[in-house]
Amino acid sequence: MSTPSLREALRAHTDAEHQALHRHAAFDGLFRGTLDVVGYRALMIRLYGFHTPLDRAIMETLAGRPAPDSGYRYAPRAPLLAQDMQALGAPGGTPPLCPGARALVTPDTIGGVLYVLEGATMGGSQIDRAAHRLLGHDGPAGRRYWAWCRAEGKHRWPLTLRHLDHLQSTGAPLPPLLHGALGTFRLLADWLAPLDLPAPIPQARRA
Template identity: 35%
Template sequence: MSAGSGLHARLRAETAAAHEALERDLDWEARVATLPGYRNLLARFHGFHAAYEPAIAEALGDPGFLDERRRLDPLAADLLHLGLDAVSIESLPQAAPPGLDGTASALGSLYVLEGSTLGGQVIGRRIAALHGFDEIAGCAYYRGRGARVGALWASFRARLDALTGEAEAKAASRAANATFEAMRVWLCRPVASAAA
């Protein structure tokens, strides 16, 4: 890593192609344009977070740091608001859990999930304009952090940048790229779900 750049900058560069592939294939604007499309997208995100959050928690071993970043509860709240019941939400399909082998890989995977909260502000505003939802009702996943988004990202970035070894950087980069690709495949493949 070059001096002063930090691991977050390296991950941004090394995951750029995977990030662009996800954005290209996801076509979020079309998916959130209708309530069924939006509900299905949230159901897919729920299945992804249901697999990834526990794996990250185990590999990271720092509940205090991770707990305020978990997004399963806001996803469930949004899905309830959109008409799914608790049993249907619990029955949603889940992605395969990742194989994470320590703090660096956990933070690399979390880099993808945390980074999505930044872009999620734009998506959340679009959903609010289309459907009238807010951070309390229907858009908690995208907008529930409110003014805390920047502070949570800054503290995550500081934690990531504290990893200075080359082996740690490579592990974080591998995990981040794998998470972007797994998210792309999971969110973009057509499947029937309880949210349909």
């Protein structure tokens, strides 16, 4: 019986969390056309708060490490999300940033973290179409991140898979990689949880 690939192991270990994220209220509303621009802006602000510390942790962890044979290079997401927030009229100042990224990203777990983030880039092409419909204009303003996902995902995913093959062939321990992938899904789900809260019921105006 052949040994499953690292990609297969990561997918099997995180399938439940992956499917739950697809059903998140904000993404579901965007696809169904029930999310308004205010809700979409809240989603983009939240994603910026997630990716900013994660970008930093990944770049710090990769700094000074020899490039693998896969040719994989990480591309920070937060700058694109910052442009989208500005285009959407987000309030000034730094939004809240997601805690836990620094502790999650280590040399042993980073392969699992990247598996989740690059997989999300592939899914971003579908989100880009939904964001396009919501915003109602052809320019990239407000959806630069998703447009980047659509343009780059098909190139980045094969590099990511080669990077995972490289990790497997060099004997990278599996448990930390699984922890990195599962932890990333759970960290994002927890960070997006406030967007699941129902809108407050307006109080009746006093006469």
